[in-house]
Amino acid sequence: MPLMLLLFLAGCSSKNDDEESEVFSTTLNMMNEDNGKTLFESTGYYIDNAGNFTSEYGYWCIVDAGNTSLSNTKWQADLENRVRTAAVQYNHSYHFFRNADLIEFPSGTFAVPLETDFYKLRVEEPIKENGVTKGAVVKFVKSKVSSRTLPAKGSVIGSMVNTAGSKIEIPVPKGAEYCEGEKIKSIGNIFDIQINDGKLIIKPNYWSDGSSRREEFDLYIRQGSICTKVLFYVVS
Numbered sequence: 001m002p003l004m005l006l007l008f009l010a011g012c013s014s015k016n017d018d019e020e021s022e023v024f025s026t027t028l029n030m031m032n033e034d035n036g037k038t039l040f041e042s043t044g045y046y047i048d049n050a051g052n053f054t055s056e057y058g059y060w061c062i063v064d065a066g067n068t069s070l071s072n073t074k075w076q077a078d079l080e081n082r083v084r085t086a087a088v089q090y091n092h093s094y095h096f097f098r099n100a101d102l103i104e105f106p107s108g109t110f111a112v113p114l115e116t117d118f119y120k121l122r123v124e125e126p127i128k129e130n131g132v133t134k135g136a137v138v139k140f141v142k143s144k145v146s147s148r149t150l151p152a153k154g155s156v157i158g159s160m161v162n163t164a165g166s167k168i169e170i171p172v173p174k175g176a177e178y179c180e181g182e183k184i185k186s187i188g189n190i191f192d193i194q195i196n197d198g199k200l201i202i203k204p205n206y207w208s209d210g211s212s213r214r215e216e217f218d219l220y221i222r223q224g225s226i227c228t229k230v231l232f233y234v235v236s
Helices: 182-187
Strands: 005-012 023-031 045-047 052-055 060-066 092-098 110-113 117-129 132-144 155-161 168-171 177-180 191-196 199-204 214-223 226-235
Touching: 023 045, 023 117, 110 214, 155 168, 155 199, 177 182, 177 191, 182 214
Parallel strands: 110 226, 155 226
Antiparallel strands: 005 023, 023 132, 045 052, 060 092, 092 117, 117 132, 168 199, 177 214, 191 199, 214 226
16 A cells, blocks of 8 residues: 655645645655555545545544635634545545544534644545546645634633632633633532633632642633643642
């Protein structure tokens, strides 16, 4: 099973839809399963004989990105529309995410954390021989999830004392949702956490084992299909 045929690095610099300045993409001849079965990087995706992106392993998913360019940084993939298989369309873009990276929130909405690696791929044209389609020429970039409105990954949002009246309060974007980190979930109902009027508010439900210490906790904040992990401290 041959690996990808990497052709050349090419700059994409059209500026028409919320783009960064120039990004550099890799051009790939992606042959279908009867003509070499080129696998797309570590995703395990290839083009089957029916003209679909199909997963070899099932560890990744696809979101249709329509006509967005590879340099578009504002368009946000809707993970509710993720699929395992998608038809190969020319002059069309797709985003590829690893399933294990996705976080499910209490609402049932999935989000991908800041700084997570993912792929953007754009199908350029078919590869044909004697009128038979044998694959597609694609361009792709490996990107990291980013946001201009969420706190940076690993940000410390505050510290509070484990007593009545203590709290941590920070502004959050419109429509934000939170998800408890594993430590909070494992301990139980130790915090009153709410989002009200554009603010995330954390209050301690008093708990103590008699010791004095400074303890770290984490939670996720989501806006749309992007989330970030933030930290806070409680002093007992």
